[in-house]
Amino acid sequence: MLKTSSKPLTLKEFLQLPETKPAREYINCAIIQKPMPKTRHSRLQAKFTTKINHVTEEKQIAYAFPELRCTFGGGSIVPDVAILRWNRIEFNEAGEPVDDVLIAPDWTIEILSPEQSSNRVTGNILHCLSHGCQLGWLVDPDDKSILIFLPNQQPQLFQGSDKLTVLDVIDLELTAEEVFGWLKMKS
Secondary structure (H helix, E strand, O other): OEEOOOOOOOHHHHHHOOOOOOOEEEEOOEEEEOOOOOHHHHHHHHHHHHHHHHHHOOOOOEEEEEOOOEEEOOEEEOOOEEEEEHHHOOEOOOOOEOOOEOOOOOEEEEEOOOOOOHHHHHHHHHHHHOOOOOEEEEEEOOOOEEEEEOOOOOOEEEEOOOEOOOOOOOOOOOEHHHHHHOOOOOO
């Protein structure tokens, strides 16, 4: 992630800037450009959103949003996947979700890219947890591991056949091995 601003902006000023691709985030009064996702990152992101929404959307339990800007706690971040419990999604009078999400996700998933700082991404997860998020995943495709964060607990490392912790209201069983198996597209 590269810093893109030499002069500090307020959060309000940052939110008035046009959106960019890839997204910029506002953390600790600094603007950070996320790296452009590559193939493995995009594949995992798509599989996470599809898998989670398959078991949650119809029953209106939760919804997984890819690249959703969440602004809360003095920062504005764009998790790779932000999962919100259904009752925390704000809808307009037409029944559509409102565009501006001003709360922390209930579950945040970050997929590490080779050019990203794992500490910076971990910082985003910790920011979420300190503002009400219940679960954070840091997914590392290079070493096939997932670091799972829960509020007020030490993170735990999951690999291989380890069963992953998911949001308590979601009926989904995954292992690290299954998640990284999604990367194999050709036999």
